[in-house]
Amino acid sequence: MTKVLSLLMFLPFLAGSGARTDRQNEQQPSFEKIIFHTSACYGFCSIYHLQVEADKSLYLFAETVYKTDKDISIQRDTTKTGYFTGTVNDSLFAHLEQELKTIGLDTLEFNGVSCCDGSMITIIVYYNGKKKLLKSMFPPAKARKLIDILYAICGKSNLTKADRKFYIENENPIMN
Incomplete structure (x- = not known):
């Protein structure tokens, strides 16, 4: 009898902890893949097309890359252009x-502005069975860290030159 009472008293804790886990899963998205595109500008903006999978694999088409050092360079770095996997x-x-997990993908919005001299940033995130498209020449400050991480992945990952071209999804469904 005491075992039954103990079990009955313990059941609400089990049920409650499961509910918290479900809420945590809703708040912390599980991403399947993220796609990142940058465009040309009226200057020296590198152009990247990147896809990162949840298993850490990546596909990168570095269309145009400028040499970097302490100053802005106007020289293209042809050793870093092309199709790469890694x-x-x-x-x-x-x-x-x-x-x-922390940026708030469900509420994050880009304004779509494409008016001026800047690189157009496009991010497509697949997470929790959803697809989120974000595009703007001037993304919100809240997205700066994510964009910096994606640029770092383009430049600092373990890459191997691909032996063939591949396609990376873009925001235009006609092209997909």
């Missing part, structure tokens, strides 16, 4: 996952 290093991937 993996995101553990540290960058952990930063990416953390940022995706």
Whole structure:
């Protein structure tokens, strides 16, 4: 009898902890893949097309890359252009996952502005069975850290030159 009473008293705790886990899963998205595109500008903006999978694998088409040093360079770095495959290093991937969990993907919005001289930033995130499209020349400050991480992945990942071209999804469904 005491065992039955103990079990009955313990059941609400089990049920409550499961509900909290469900709420935590809703708040912390599980991303399936993220796609990142940058465009040309009236200057020296590198152009990247990146896809990162949940297993850390990546596909990168570096269309135009400018040499970097302490100053802005006007020279293209042809050694870093082309099609690449590889993996995101553990540290960058952990930063990416953390940022995706905390940025608030469900409420994050880009304004779509494309008026001026800047690189158009496009991010497509697949998470929790959803697809989120974000596009703007001037993304909100809230997205700066995510964008910086994606740029870092383009430049600091373990990459191998691909032996063939591949397609990375863009925001235009006709092109997909």
